Amino acid sequence: MNETLESLVNEVDGALAAAVVDLNTGLLLGAYHNIPYFTQSYVDAVGAAAVEMFRGKNISAVEKMLAAQRGEEVHHMIKEIQMTTDGTYHFMSIVPDKPDALLI
Structure with a gap:
């Protein structure tokens, strides 16, 4: 999964990170970022x-x-959230056909 997330980050212009979280446990199922800190x-x-x-x-x-x-x-009932900070955009969405997996 980490390789898929890395591909996603590399293919989306300006993307910094991506992760998938289990909504039942809160555990990261996979993550990739290009931010050293x-x-x-x-x-x-x-x-x-x-x-x-x-x-x-x-x-x-x-x-x-x-x-x-x-x-x-x-x-x-919440399926997707989009928000901004001073310098970034954040998108979170339930993975289609995986109601307990959240793509960040």
């Missing part, structure tokens, strides 16, 4: 933060409220 601890923390955005306590609480209002199950 990205430590393993940093990469792990980014993965954990991404899991929190998709499946965290607050998201789960909102889904429960929606389920109560709609009278139907609402579960894992």
